[in-house]
Amino acid sequence: xxxxxxxxxxxxxxxxxxxxxxxxxxxxxxxxxxxxxxxxxxxxxxxxxxxxxxxxxxxxxxxxxxxxxxxxxxxxxxxxxxxxxxxxxxxxxxxxxxxxxxxxxxxxxxxxxxxxxxxxxxxxxxxxxxxxxxxxxxxxxxxxxxxxxxxxxxxxxxxxxxxxxxxxxxxxxxxxxxxxxxxxxxxxxxxxxxxxxxxxxxxxxxxxx
Amino acid sequence: xxxxxxxxxxxxxxxxxxxxxxxxxxxxxxxxxxxxxxxxxxxxxxxxxxxxxxxxxxxxxxxxxxxxxxxxxxxxxxxxxxxxxxxxxxxxxxxxxxxxxxxxxxxxxxxxxxxxxxxxxxxxxxxxxxxxxxxxxxxxxxxxxxxxxxxxxxxxxxxxxxxxxxxxxxxxxxxxxxxxxxxxxxxxxxxxxxxxxxxxxxxxxxxxx
Numbered sequence: 001x002x003x004x005x006x007x008x009x010x011x012x013x014x015x016x017x018x019x020x021x022x023x024x025x026x027x028x029x030x031x032x033x034x035x036x037x038x039x040x041x042x043x044x045x046x047x048x049x050x051x052x053x054x055x056x057x058x059x060x061x062x063x064x065x066x067x068x069x070x071x072x073x074x075x076x077x078x079x080x081x082x083x084x085x086x087x088x089x090x091x092x093x094x095x096x097x098x099x100x101x102x103x104x105x106x107x108x109x110x111x112x113x114x115x116x117x118x119x120x121x122x123x124x125x126x127x128x129x130x131x132x133x134x135x136x137x138x139x140x141x142x143x144x145x146x147x148x149x150x151x152x153x154x155x156x157x158x159x160x161x162x163x164x165x166x167x168x169x170x171x172x173x174x175x176x177x178x179x180x181x182x183x184x185x186x187x188x189x190x191x192x193x194x195x196x197x198x199x200x201x202x203x204x205x206x207x208x209x
Numbered sequence: 210x211x212x213x214x215x216x217x218x219x220x221x222x223x224x225x226x227x228x229x230x231x232x233x234x235x236x237x238x239x240x241x242x243x244x245x246x247x248x249x250x251x252x253x254x255x256x257x258x259x260x261x262x263x264x265x266x267x268x269x270x271x272x273x274x275x276x277x278x279x280x281x282x283x284x285x286x287x288x289x290x291x292x293x294x295x296x297x298x299x300x301x302x303x304x305x306x307x308x309x310x311x312x313x314x315x316x317x318x319x320x321x322x323x324x325x326x327x328x329x330x331x332x333x334x335x336x337x338x339x340x341x342x343x344x345x346x347x348x349x350x351x352x353x354x355x356x357x358x359x360x361x362x363x364x365x366x367x368x369x370x371x372x373x374x375x376x377x378x379x380x381x382x383x384x385x386x387x388x389x390x391x392x393x394x395x396x397x398x399x400x401x402x403x404x405x406x407x408x409x410x411x412x413x414x415x416x417x418x
Contacts, residue, residue, distance in 0.1 A: 125331050164388055164389060167388050168384045171381050171384035172412075175381075185369035195417065198415040205411060206403075207404060
């Protein structure tokens with residue numbers, strides 16, 4: 001959106017704040033919310049904590065986001081968009097290489113945003129319908145990439161059965177990365193990424209034709 | 210426990226009820242709770258609904274189970290025990306055959322207890338710590354089987370890295386079965402079971418040594 005951002009969570013000075021339009025200001029607050037979500041759960045991401053970090057009043061935050069539920073949804077949607085953008089496969093390379101790059105970005109994203117990612121997974125699984133929908137949309141976007149075809153072919157041939165298999169692979173990837181963060185079992189980041197990427201063709205190979 | 214059970218959810222006659230000890234009566238009520246959980250979520254499994262199905266007073270149910278949370282935990286623990294028992298691999302056959310039999314029982318269990326299973330998965334993922342613990346214990350018991358060694362060998366060699374891989378496989382199995390129930394994508398029950406079982410060695414083959 002062309003909004004100038006700082007990586008610090010310090011309050012903006014009044015001078016820099018006044019240059020932003022309401023829309024830009026809202027975008028900036030969303031970015032701050034996503035950054036806070038990296039190290040805390042969704043439950044811990046309160047309007048109060050964001051107001052304090054942003055150095056503005058609670059009342060102004062409610063003006064931008066309505067209520068806590070709307071605020072959480074907006075932050076999670078932004079986080080999901082970030083995940084999709086950051087894990088975009090490169091244009092270069094054959095399908096297997098592009099999958100490897102994408103998996104590396106996924107691992108790095110979950111490591112960097114562990115608490116927020118975990119709480120999204122739990123909120124989605126735990127019955128919050130809107131968060132589940134955001135989660136499912138993000139997963140569909142991520143999964144859909146392995147079926148994308150170009151002149152170098154696809155990672156996975158697109159059939160109903162392989163669509164099912166990729167859903168399973170995706171659940172496995174999520175579990176493996178979250179478990180690996182808890183306890184790496186001696187696997188390096190590179191070994192984990194290699195495992196995630198090579199598991200897909202291994203799985204597709206046993207899907208009934 | 211040697212308790213005589215009926216597959217019907219009709220109230221017991223007063224005559225049959227009086228022969229049971231309090232412990233037997235509690236076991237019988239737990240079995241009824243598990244049966245009800247097959248077709249409804251945990252949220253829908255109220256003390257009231259169980260009292261009505263069992264033909265006894267709410268007060269008596271509170272006497273057996275304390276409160277709703279304790280009641281839910283007891284029912285879910287029983288359901289998890291049932292799952293572990295019903296999916297026990299046979300003594301006969303080589304490791305791959307035994308895995309196939311166990312996977313078939315798992316698929317049949319989830320199909321027969323769909324609503325309750327789904328709500329357990331969601332409750333465990335969604336942050337109920339006690340239900341998460343019951344779920345994790347059940348999963349550990351199920352996963353542990355693939356490492357069990359006998360004179361015909363193991364399904365999977367037991368290393369830290371394969372332990373991690375089996376966690377991922379197990380998440381994949383759960384996702385595949387639940388997704389297949391929603392939409393079978395043209396896969397028969399037998400093809401699904403074959404996919405679940407053959408995915409394990411396929412995955413283990415790509416685990417770094």
